[in-house]
Amino acid sequence: MDILLQQIINGLTTGSVYAIVALGYTMVYGVIQLINFAHGEVVMIGAMVAFSVIMAVVGMGLPLPPVVIVLGGVLAAIPVCMAIGYLLERVAYRPLRHAPRLAPLITAIGMSIVLQHLALLIWGRDPRAFPQIMENTSHAIGGAAISSVQIAIILLSVAMMAGLTWFVYRTKFGIAIRATAEDVRVAALMGVDANRVIAVTFVIAAALGAVAGVMVGTYYGIAHYTMGFILGLKAFSAAVLGGIGNLAGAMLGGILLGLVEALGAGYIGEFTDLCQWPVARDLLAERCMADGHVVLFGSNYQDVFAFLVLILVLVFRPSGLLGERVSERA
């Protein structure tokens, strides 16, 4: 098996999901300079709602094709998440629009805890296993394998990114969003109602998050009320990597982060196998003879890479890969 190619395929898959979630962080940040920490939880709720719908439909035993059932889950998750995104903005953030920056930031963390516990109440504390209804056929390409779920995730993500780019750059409302992001008060002089633009931004971010949630749930086959935390933190890292506030940056950052993570996970075991390093091999001669390997960090250290990337970016290029300016705001 070609490990390099395989990890690239896996990285592109998770990277696509990170990109879609990262877009949600970056859009909101671009318009109101708020890091909506509750966005990861919106993604989680998307996964949970889809899980419930898929379970219900499967439970009823309707003779529907699996794709249709999953699609039904997506179509249910989107409006639920949109409503949550709207409510978050309306109830939690709007009253703090002109408060010192720390206030909405702490509120965002609070909302993320509230949503987590809401999910805990509804879906319980145990991981919920997505029913494996999709026939996950594997296709061989050049010594590696790509599953139909992976293909679907990548294609769907690309389609969403293209759609969002078209909306933001080619439609009247999209141009108004960008104008508002640059100067709310001048945009208002043109007749743009900032509240509406901000609400729509939250709703779009949440809709993207809903789809991402279903993609994650289907890919890993599992949903849990805490899954939004790590996923959100990784996507946020991806947004910072690309340059927060920058749409293309979020897409690039997401894909790159997925690749770094997958390649890191694929090679870290080999790299930290002490038996291949001269001095260590001599010191551990006995164990190396017996086991062949003494691995310091295994692929379960995968999550470390996202945060390593985040720290490196913050230290060496705080404005991110495509960011124009360093933001001094909290």
Add this chain to the structure above:
Amino acid sequence: MARALIEALNLEVHYGGITAVKGISFAVEEGELVCLIGANGAGKTSTLKALARMIPSSGEIHYRDDRLDRLPSHALIGKGLALVPEGRGIFTRLTVAENLAMGAYHRNDKGEIGADLERIYAMLPRLAERRDQVAGTLSGGEQQMLAIGRALMGRPQLLLLDEPSMGLAPLMVDKIFEVIRTVAAQGVTILLVEQNARLALQTCTRGYVMESGRITLADTSAHLLADPRVRAAYLGE
């Protein structure tokens, strides 16, 4: 006398403890080209921002049958009021064409918008050449033209201009003022704020002089240009 298009009564603007505008009253009638001159910090920008509802103020602002002081900023362009802010306020990350499109954001008459766009490109050919350029890369004079063109895309009946000559070379200032005269001749009512008092008074029919938050003189441009106080304080004589 025609009925005033816009009239401010006892307008006051406060910034924390500072009172920048101290209860001024003035009016601009339909079709007029009126200027508001005064030294740095006199309160001219604060006055225009209050009219455009960008900052809170007290007092009444009448505009036709509406009370502007009860409306949000984003409702004004629909009523025909546009402001070209101090420092131009163009969207630097948007292209020239996108900035102009934003000017027409509140309109739904697609065909007419296209026609207006062509008219503005004809009047300001530099913008036409640079329509797909990111606006932040324009020169100062081009940015000012874009700011005015963008305001005109909203088809305003009342245009508030805040120091359109600021930071521009004399040749560019002449061009900008030529545009202002053309727009006024087309029937748009204009309230012009300027530091360049001579040019402003030569362009407008009437003027107000503002000093530390108060209107101290109000007269025709001819009288103001001849007034010894104006000559001493603003015309450098």
